[in-house]
Amino acid sequence: MSPRSQNAGAPPSTRSSTNTPYPRRPSGQPKSSRQQFSACGACRMRRVRCDLKDLPLDQAGPCPSCSNCKERGLKCVDEFADVKSVKLLRRGRRLQQVERIYGKVSDPDSAEGSSSSSLPSHARPRTIPGLQPEFFASPFWRWFSTQRPIFDSTEFPARFLAHTKGSQILSFEGQILSMLLVVWAYSFGVNERGLEEASSYDFLSLSSAPDFESLTPTSPRNTRRASVNIPPDRELSQNLKSGLDHRRHERRERTDSMLREVMELIDAHSVMRHPTWDGVRILLLILPLMEDFRIESHHLDRLMMYEAALAQSHALWTLPSSSDDAMVRLRVYCYAHIQEGIAGGLRGGRLTL
DSSP: OOHHHHHHHSOHHHHHHHHOSSOOOOTTSOSOOOOOSSSOHHHHHHTOOOOGGGSOHHHHOSSOOOHHHHHHTOOOOOTTHHHHHHHHHHHHHHHHHHHHHHOOOOOHHHHHHHHHHTSOTTOOOOOSOOOOGGGGGSHHHHHHHHHSTTSOTTHHHHHHHHHHHTSSOOOHHHHHHHHHHHHHHHHTTBOTTSOBOGGGTTTOTTEEOOOTTTOOTTSOGGGGSOEEOOOSOHHHHHHHHHHHHHHHHHHHHHHHHHHHHHHHHHHHTTTTTSOOHHHHHHHHHHHHHHHHTTOOOOHHHHHHHHHHHHHHHHHHHHSOOOSTTHHHHHHHHHHHHHHHHHHHHHHOOOOOO
């Protein structure tokens, strides 16, 4: 007997079970076990299209609501917000890891565009001039690397020169570090080329600019100001003094603006969340500037940046690394260790390193 005749003689229930390859699903079970993570709870229950994921981040606010919930006055609840935030965080870390391994394009236009696109939407236009290679041949750099031994006189300049020539990509932290050097230079009246600003002293024919060759790390803090020989005429001396105060005020305002931009870049590129040796340098070098200038920062903010710098130094020091950057690691770690000892001796507190 043929199989067809056997199926024809079989009961209807048996014939239907042999023809269907999969068992029939119960009536209460959904067609698919896949859950819709992009929709809110109300739209998922009503089985309508939800536009919650299409809302722009700058307009969504702390409690976003889709158009369907707004129209019907319902409370828009995203039940999978925690799951999606973890996925987005992993995706961002993966992208940063790819950028760290493969680098970014060395075209200045595209590099500038990529760096500006990673800034927050409320960021101001860039006010920090680009660091020039001749800066590292200036007397100010020799004095600064002596006063702040967190820098080697040849290591970072070699990396920066290779970056300007296009043979090596400088990381985000390295680029922020070069901007921070410009901010330090402007706070002393020195431009991005390492030259003293002529506008600060030319209008005073009897003034003398600071001599960075004669400064030492133990020099008093007031040596950054120019020593001015005031002429005996009272009216002329008052004019010169007011002009000098005006120049200092302009320089201070510009330095404050540069410092705010550096702090925005630190937040935008998550310097405090991703430990790197250049990131530790950034945190340790920006803290003195935050104390000297009128930055709207709370004491707790500076304390958190200080704690993050020490914690990153300790974490990076314990990790195994190659012998190529051994001197850099030792220099940065010792600088952080000394800063912690000084701060702990003056204010007290626990020791991290």
